[in-house]
Amino acid sequence: MSTILKGAPVVAAMNEANAARCAALREKGVVPTLAVVRVGAREDDLSYEKGVMARCAKVGVEVKQFLLPADAAQEELLRVMAGINADAAIHGCLLFRPLPKQFDDRTIRAALSPEKDIDGITDGSLAGVFTNTAVGYPPCTAQACLEILKFYNIPLSGRRAVVVGRSLVVGKPAAMMLDRENATVTLCNSRTQNLPEVCREADVVVVAMGRMGFIGAEHLRAGQVVVDVGIHVNEEGRLCGDVRFGEAEPVVDAITPVPGGVGTVTTSVLVSHVVEAAEKSV
Amino acid sequence: MSTILKGAPVVAAMNEANAARCAALREKGVVPTLAVVRVGAREDDLSYEKGVMARCAKVGVEVKQFLLPADAAQEELLRVMAGINADAAIHGCLLFRPLPKQFDDRTIRAALSPEKDIDGITDGSLAGVFTNTAVGYPPCTAQACLEILKFYNIPLSGRRAVVVGRSLVVGKPAAMMLDRENATVTLCNSRTQNLPEVCREADVVVVAMGRMGFIGAEHLRAGQVVVDVGIHVNEEGRLCGDVRFGEAEPVVDAITPVPGGVGTVTTSVLVSHVVEAAEKSV
Known part of the structure; x- marks a missing residue:
């Protein structure tokens, strides 16, 4: 039985913080x-x-x-x-x-x-993520992964993280943000050999492949934390992720659900960026 | 006995190509x-x-x-x-x-x-490296690592690469350029645990720590290709790298020397960028 890293409490905490900051700005x-x-x-x-x-x-x-x-x-x-x-x-x-x-x-x-x-769509923002400087804002979904990991106090410094998928909206910026937290980050792509073995090396696995149910028990081991960024509609019309949740959940320590995980946090990140931009404008 | 990946033949090939392109431009x-x-x-x-x-x-x-x-x-x-x-x-x-x-x-x-x-010092160039688009130019030393690997036909696609060091002039851009070649890239930093073990996972190890002789036999295994970006002067007044060459050379398949390796290729990369910029201006 693993811990389900639900988005809802992360969203509640972010909403509360954003609302307080908005109120201060409006004053x-x-x-x-x-x-x-x-x-x-x-x-x-x-x-x-x-x-x-x-x-x-x-x-x-x-x-x-x-x-x-x-x-x-x-x-x-x-x-x-x-x-x-x-x-x-x-x-x-x-x-x-x-x-x-x-x-x-x-x-x-x-x-x-x-x-x-x-x-996080301009070169300025992407350079900011890459160089770890405060230019622009990181893509919201990538940051949502980090917000969840931080909210649940998942240790990252010195730990191994594997990011599966290298898109500019999730995989690459998430890899950079994990590096910023001093994780040792491995970025996998569709040519990666022995993906199950590579994934099992990780303490934290961020899956952002955009391929329904690609990651299962063979990629995972006890002690891991899994963040599933995928979102798909299966044959039964139900939402599901890149990870086969039913297989993964009994194996790993903690996992984000789909729905109710990363996706729910993304808009709160977006809103926090607007609040931050407003604060910087004062 | 490993192959010594000398910079000189890479430089000679690049000089020849650059000279021909310059001649064409001058015409x-x-x-x-x-x-x-x-x-x-x-x-x-x-x-x-x-x-x-x-x-x-x-x-x-x-x-x-x-x-x-x-x-x-x-x-x-x-x-x-x-x-x-x-x-x-x-x-x-x-x-x-x-x-x-x-x-x-x-x-x-x-x-x-x-x-x-x-x-490769502007945000535009760094975003270009990160996003794999033709904006600006990558930092020359990072590209020099890739030029050597390509010149000696070291396979990268699907292979595992470990980059030790995450500076913006070498480590991070080299990691992005290895990813562009479809390698599975792991980026290590000073907090990385079990660095010797992580390095031994790699087919290609790029060492850019800026720490004299930090990497030795315990980090390496047969079959690997090592690119040593470090450059230091040792107690005897001789140039040496981040890798203990004497230990590494008998173990691995191929290794760049210091001096005579990456450093020698860097200026040729710089010159090739000027030539490319001139070609784009026509």
């Missing part, structure tokens, strides 16, 4: 404000947006929506971004991606001021 | 040009500068020196950098660091255009 006349920029109306985006807006409302962050039609021109979006950069009353910007085909992702990302980049 | 009327910016006259800087200038002269890269007194003001250096950015006839800029105390390193680094940052 100084600063209303922490997030710009949400959405092109079109993809199902995924709408659902995430709804979650973000609810979380913001709960802690006292204002949201301004900037909605463009799916066939908007790049110039229009660049004008919106420039307006957001120039507006001192907006502290952070969430831009939904991937964008429709007519947009050049690189150009759009470069158009955002790193200090408003609360979702 | 088009483009003279590949490097700006060397030095504040004061530190022994280390002078010696590296001499090596860079000789290497440039050999392959046909022009060098413009910008020399400031050790007590120069930050404003003066920023003016020099702005001039270099604006000068279309200059393709790359090498700035000697660390700078004297009156300079803010971050401000100075941010003042350089990433496209002229042939030494």
Whole structure:
């Protein structure tokens, strides 16, 4: 029987802290404000947006929506971004991606001021994660993994961490953030040989492959802590992760569930970045 | 008996390629040009500068020196950098660091255009290494490790690489560049437990600790390739690396010597970046 590292208590603690910081800012006349920029109306985006807006409302962050039609021109979006950069009353910007085909992702990302980049999409933010300096903000899902590990007091310094998956939104930044905590970090990719053996070397395994149920008992051993970033809908229509929870849970010391784990913490991280950006603006 | 991965043949091959590319550029009327910016006259800087200038002269890269007194003001250096950015006839800029105390390193680094940052010091270059995109240039010493491994056809894809040391000039960028080659990379730091055991897991060990003779037989096993980035002067006044060469050489399959290894390749990498920047300017 392992400990289930639920997201809910992490979220509750973060909400409480964010609400207190928002209140303090509002007393100084600063209303922490997030710009949400959405092109079109993809199902995924709408659902995430709804979650973000609810979380913001709960802690006292204002949201301004900037909605463009799916066939908007790049110039229009660049004008919106420039307006957001120039507006001192907006502290952070969430831009939904991937964008429709007519947009050049690189150009759009470069158009955002790193200090408003609360979702970690600019070169400034990514360089900040890589170099461990306070430029921009790390990608929220990567930070959510670390928030969970810290909330549950999982030791990291000197421990071995294995990160499976090397995306720029989770794997690589999570590896850098684990290194920052003085873990010895191994970054695995789809060419990694003997993945089960490599995973079993770890004290902490962060799984961010985007492959449903890929990691099971053969990759795991007693004493480990597993963070499952994957989120999929299985044949029975139920949410599940990259880890076969039923196999993993009896083996390891602690594991994040799906749903109710990393995913739930992500929006709280996003909101905390907006609050931090507002604090820096004072 | 292991193979000694000497830098000289790597340098010879790179010089030949760089010279041919310079000749092609000069035929088009483009003279590949490097700006060397030095504040004061530190022994280390002078010696590296001499090596860079000789290497440039050999392959046909022009060098413009910008020399400031050790007590120069930050404003003066920023003016020099702005001039270099604006000068279309200059393709790359090498700035000697660390700078004297009156300079803010971050401000100075941010003042350089990433496209002229042939030494990998800007956020743009570091984000480029981290995200594997063609922004700026990776730090030269990190790339020198990879150039040696590639020249000697050391397989990397699917292999395990351990990088010991996590500096921004070598360890971290080398880890990212090994990941780019699809190696499974482990990044070690001073808190790493059981370092000998971790090192022995690797097929390729890159040692960039800056600690003379720290790595010896206990960290190594047959079949490994060792890249030693360290450079120190021992009690007898001889150059040596982070690896105890005499112990390592009989054990492993292949190893870079110190001197005559990574260090010799670094300036060729720098020059190749200037040539590439000049090619991009056409």
